[in-house]
Amino acid sequence: MQKKEYPVTHAASLLPFLLEQVRGQSRNNIKSLLTRGQVQVDGITVTRHDHSLQPGQTVTVLPQSAAETKAPFPILYEDGHILVIDKPAGLLSMATEREKVRTAYRMATDYVCRTDPRGRVFIVHRLDRATSGVLLFAKDEPTKRAYQDHWDTLVDRRGYLAVVEGRPPRQADTVRTLLRENAAHKVYSVRSGGKEAVTHYTTLGAGTEYTLLEVNIDTGRKNQIRAHLSELGCPVAGDWDYGAATDPLGRLCLHAHVLILTDPFTGEKRTFHAPEPRGFRRLVR
Structure with a gap:
């Protein structure tokens, strides 16, 4: 499958929209595209079937190879010690009792491990699930402690x-x-x-x-x-x-x-x- 873009012309949920727009794919195949992180809305990877779409947005379906190498959210900055992302609205910063997989922390960990199997990320601060924007992770424990212990200053x-x-x-x-x-x-x-x-x-x-x-x-x-x-x-x-x-x-x-x-x-x-x-x-x- 090649990269394809689909403009949103009316309010809809993501899964029904994809079923209507992506031809020649079964319902299970479409769900797999979401699960594998091959679907983006305005450049941000979305995996929720019930994600709300609004007119003017663009849905992009990526080939699987691109999804495997691309981060599931925009990377604002990265070096050997920190990773700063633009967290999408609707994504938890870290796990809760109800949700342990679809979190920014888990996705950031998976992203880092693609280039270094021993790589890790650590929570420094959090954003509400419904809030989007700048979220900083540490990539080692000394950096995490340095930021967390003196965050206010x-x-x-x-x-x-x-x-x-x-x-x-x-x-x-x-x-x-x-x-x-x-x-x-x-x-x-x-x-x-x-x-x-x-x-x-x-x-x-x-x-x-x-x-x-x-x-x-x-x-x-x-x-x-x-x-x-x-x-x-x-x-x-x-x-x-x-x-x-x-x-x-x-x-x-x-x-x-x-x-x-x-x-x-x-x-x-x-x-x-x-x-x-x-x-x-x-x-x-």
Whole structure:
């Protein structure tokens, strides 16, 4: 099979779309293409059968040989000590009790082992499953410890892009609250007994329904941005858990687009950028 591209003209799920577009292949063969990582949506490998497609996207089916050598996600930077990827939305950073295989950690490990069977990767930090963007792995234990032990002092900026419903009360502001997680694993602000969370936001553009925000965080609490923006009355688009009423792109509209930190060994300032997801700007025109 040669590389083929299929433009998406209407909203659909990935498996039915492939069954309709890829001729001469059985349902089982199409599922195998997904399992082997031969299917990409806008250049990002997707293996979920129910992945949502939106008009304007492009689905690419790769030959098996290309899928075997290509990373399952964009590589932003790689050297002998770290691997930085652009994690797709919907992909876990690491394993949970329910999902142990389809994770960024597992895929990064498989990618590294293709060139070095003894290669390993180590979790340094995490992104929410629904959030896309810059994710850093260490490739050896000393590097992992160096980053994790001094993460708060090494990181200069963790920047996100968020498309929110409506508009926040101010063009730019800082939200500082205490956050607590309830039994349903939802995070919310409390007056006492929580962990401090600090979120800064600036408006980049606004349309009739949505606003694009630049968001920077001083603390990395679970679901911090999602909770704070929801409490301002402008939940992240596609965030059903935190009060969103719409899902315009078939995903949570939150993207970690920049990570700036200091190399713990050389003292060098390192900046990693993940391109803005397609569709974010269109929503605020």
